[in-house]
C-alpha cells in the first residue's frame with residue numbers, strides 16, 4: 161500500500177492526515193473518517209490508491225458542468241470511501257464503507273497511465289474524479305491529473321469541497337474545473353445532513369480554487385424538502401456565489417430523489433426548484449439551471465444580454481447553437497464558457 165502525502169507523524173505512532181478539513185488524528189491500526197487511509201505502525205497508508213469502483217465515459221453535462229467544454233465526453237472514475245456521511249447520498253454503496261477489504265473484490269486496479277490511455281481510447285476530452293469524494297484518493301488523482309495534463313486532457317474534481325488549503329495548493333496547478341456542492345447555508349444543515357461542522361471552509365476553498373488556481377467553478381445545490389429549501393438558505397448561497405465567485409458562475413439547483421436515510425421525504429416539487437431559480441436570478445446570477453428535470457426550459461443556456469438560447473439541452477443531449485469561444489456569437493456577451501484548459505490559458 162502506498163504511503164500518503166500530507167500527513168504529520170505524532171508521538172506514540174499516531175498520525176494526522178491533512179488532506180481534508182477533518183484532519184483526522186489516527187491511532188496505529190485505525191483508519192480516518194473516510195475509512196480508506198490507515199495508520200500502519202506510524203505510516204499513513206492508502207487503501208484505495210488506483211482502486212476503481214466505478215468508471216464510465218460520461219457527457220460532461222452529467223457532472224453537471226454546463227459551461228465547461230460543453231458537449232464533450234469525460235472519462236469518469238470513482239473509488240470507495242468518503243469524508244462525509246450524508247443522509248441522502250445516492251452513491252452510499254461505494255461511499256460509506258466501514259473497511260475496504262470486504263468489498264475489494266469489486267474494485268479494479270487502474271494505473272494513472274492507464275486512465276489516460278482509456279480516456280483517449282473512449283474519445284474523452286478529459287478526466288473527472290466523481291461518484292465519491294475525490295480527496296479520499298488524493299494521491300491517485302494528483303498523479304493522474306499530472307499525466308492527463310501532459311497528454312492534453314482537461315481535469316475535473318466533482319467534490320464536496322472539504323479539502324485543506326495545502327491539498328488544494330498541491331493539486332491546483334493540475335486541475336481545470338471545481339464542481340462543488342454547497343449543500344446549504346447554516347451550521348444546522350451541514351451538521352444534520354452531513355455531520356460536518358467547519359462547512360464555511362468549503363466556501364473558502366472554492367474561492368481559492370478560482371482566485372489562486374483559475375479553475376472553472378460550477379456550484380450544485382441539491383434541494384431537499386424541509387432541509388435546505390427555505391428562502392434564507394437559498395438566498396445565502398446565491399448571494400455568496402455572486403459576491404465571491406462572480407455573477408457568471410453557474411448555479412445548478414437539482415431535484416432531490418429519496419435515498420438512503422431520507423426515503424421518507426418526497427422528491428423536490430418543481431415549484432420549489434423554480435423558486436430557487438428565481439432567488440438566484442434576483443440575486444444577480446446570470447446562469448441558474450434546474451437539474452434532474454429533463455426537458456425543463458431552465459436546462460438551456462440563455463444569453464442574459466440578447467435573450468438568445470445559445471445552448472439547448474434535454475437531459476444529457478446538448479445542442480450548441482450560438483457560442484463563439486466563451487461568448488454569445490449573436491451579441492458578443494461574455495458567457496464564461498471555458499473551452500481551453502487552464503494550462504492553455506496560461507496558468
Ligand code: SF4
Nearest residue numbers: 177180183184192194
Ligand atoms: S482524507 Fe480521510 S483520513 Fe484524511 S482527514 Fe479526511 S477523512 Fe480524515
